[in-house]
Amino acid sequence: MSDKEIKILAIESSCDETAAAVVVNGRDVRSNTISTQIPLHTLYGGVVPEIASRKHTERINQVIATALEEAGETLEDMDAIAVTYGPGLVGALLVGVAEAKAIAFAKKLPLIGVHHIEGHISANYIENKDLEPPFLCLVVSGGHTHVVRVKDYGDYEILGRTVDDAAGEAFDKVARAIGLGYPGGPKIEKKALEGDANAIPFPKAKVADHPYDFSFSGLKSAVLNYINGAKMKGEEVNEADIAASFQKAVVDALVDHAMMAVDEFGCDKFAIAGGVASNGAFREAMRAACEKKGVKFYHPSPILCTDNAAMIGAAGYYDYLNGRRDGWDLNAVPNLKLGER
């Protein structure tokens, strides 16, 4: 590795956050600008792809300008442009991809397409300067639930994934069912603090023959059935107990899978990533389980758990070192798989 600082302007627009960041050598975040659209989508009870795409288009230049300004840098100082090209909402991804390509083209800079999940995993590098592969990682968000073995920078093996709803998606749906609204994650977490996590025994689904896979749609249905059953009997439900019991069922499933991976692969480092990684109950349960097994536990701070561009800059840096360069025909790939190029 040369002594020269590698400065990357990173852009992320895969869902409902328009984000840009300046990251130096993959771990030194000079700016991390996020323009969230959550209030807009709250009106509709979830992310509306067309509205998200329109807002990205309106805000992206301002977000990039702010990121550069806060970092005290100009495009002239950049060594590469990194951008999320999948997975995500295609219309939303396309805005960031087209913008990043145009900037890289105009400034004659290398272009690096980054996998969104690789970004989430790499968010752990930013605050944990000691963390290096190999390690195990659980990526949990509104769109993803993956158990990943990070063998090296840019070298991933997916051990398991959700076969239906993502964990964060289940949070959103249950939050809607008990009238908490969108976004579900933080609202369930808050409500659960007032409830008893052992009040209602919700099922923990296993996926036959695929021990590392998750299924959350059964759990979601069990919650809905419980609510409907109570309604039919004219009983009042305790929303806090539902929130707490549901959250425990999700967390238990996540931690079980994580520890199974630790046992099988004997890894001494475990990281979590993605929006749900900022859930306090999940974080504490993982911390306790890791401690028990003598495994060092890593998690990003909440601002780096949510969709952001700093994590794309971190992942993009290692892609840069690995020699990845994309052409002007780089396209958005909404269902991009991890480890596939």
Add this chain to the structure above:
Amino acid sequence: MKILGVDSSGLVASVAVVEDDNLLAEYTLNYKKTHSQTLLPMLDEISKMTELDLESIDAIAVAAGPGSFTGLRIGAATVKGLGLALDKPVIPVPTVDGLAYQLWGAVANICPLMDARRKQTYTGLYRFEGDTFVVEHPQCAVAIEEIIEKVNEAGSPVVFLGDGVPVFREDIARLCTVPYTFAPAHKNKQSAASVASLGLLYMKEGKAVSAAEFRPDYLRLSQAERERLEKEQKESQ
């Protein structure tokens, strides 16, 4: 003055460079490949071929809508990125104006028709008075009947163009009471050269905006917003 033109509002992807009275380069593709894969490689190609120094461009003209929402955004994000990196303004050219301007000097009225789905067309009505481009009816999303009525009211012969022509050909035959013709292959779809040269005109009229300010003009709300407004209106009745 040197203007880069971009049009990705429809199936056609088109980029061009116009310098005053000269078209230096135009690359137009009418092929099903996504604009995300074609637009920038095309710009790269004409830049190389003409040894174009991007810094020498004065402004970027873009077909600003209406059109395919995704296509408009690929064009918008591309010109916004170029504008940001090169510190150049963006000239929003209404897509239908850009279509009509191709038929410069026509003695007939000009009526571009874009297929807007949902039984509508993105259209407008234009004519030339000498070398002055007259916007008779600014671009809009309406039923074909509505625009043909305006064409008939205007009373003059008319030339139709755009990807809506094959869609509405039978309606035109049924409804149009003035003599009409259809523009030929080389003048009947989006062209970045037209966008750039009309953009030059609009630039002189002070219509350029900063790249940060620029946003496409979809002429339509998103489906979710439309349904929410309809629901709110129903509830308030």
